[in-house]
Each structure stands twice: as structure tokens, then as C-alpha cells.
Amino acid sequence: MSYKRYTKEFKQKVLRDAEQEQNVSVVARRYAVSRQLIYEWQQHQRDGTLHDTELQREAQLQREVEELQLKVGKLTMENDFLKKVLECLETRFPQPVTTTGPSSSTSRKVSKKGNSR
Numbered sequence: 001m002s003y004k005r006y007t008k009e010f011k012q013k014v015l016r017d018a019e020q021e022q023n024v025s026v027v028a029r030r031y032a033v034s035r036q037l038i039y040e041w042q043q044h045q046r047d048g049t050l051h052d053t054e055l056q057r058e059a060q061l062q063r064e065v066e067e068l069q070l071k072v073g074k075l076t077m078e079n080d081f082l083k084k085v086l087e088c089l090e091t092r093f094p095q096p097v098t099t100t101g102p103s104s105s106t107s108r109k110v111s112k113k114g115n116s117r
Helices: 010-019 024-031 035-047 052-092
Strands: none
Touching: 010 035, 024 035, 024 052
16 A cells, blocks of 8 residues: 655645634545544644654665765775785795696695695
């Protein structure tokens, strides 16, 4: 089931008419909106939260973007660090080069975990 969303301009217009008319039923029929919904909008208007949903959603999305940017930065730093460590280890402990067979290309020996040398 999908819900109909109303713009804040429409809500303000309905609430203005409800204040002037003093009869919510008439206004509800005029705009094809339920009375309960108008009462809820009036309550939200009194609380000051009638239009905060869009601002709250935007603020939430902005926080999520900032969190993801921090995570990307952290992962980039970790990746760079690991690349430098690998490079350092490769220069300190070079892998022996074998030239067996007719192929003149070089290959590395890869040891499996658990095997001791």
C-alpha cells in the first residue's frame, strides 16, 4: 500500500482553511483528506514539527555521507600502509628466482600457510 505525500504548501493551505472554517469535516471533504490527518497536521504545527521531516532526512543523509567519507579515508590509509609494508618486505626478503625449463620468464615460489621452510 502506498501513501500519498502532501507538500508543505498544501498542508499550510488546508490548515489555514481549517482555522478559518472552524469545521474540519468541511475542509476534509473539500480537499479529499481525512479529518484525522488534518488533526495530526494541526498537532504537528503546534509542536513545530510539521516541516521538519525533510530537514531531518537531509541531516541524516548528510551524516551518513560524512561517516562513509571517513570510512573511505580510513580504508585508503590502511591500504596505502599495507602496500608500503609489502614493498618493504619484498625488498628485505626477495623471493628466489628460478629459471628451469625452456621458459626464460621468471616466477616466484609461493609458500602455503602452515608449511615451514
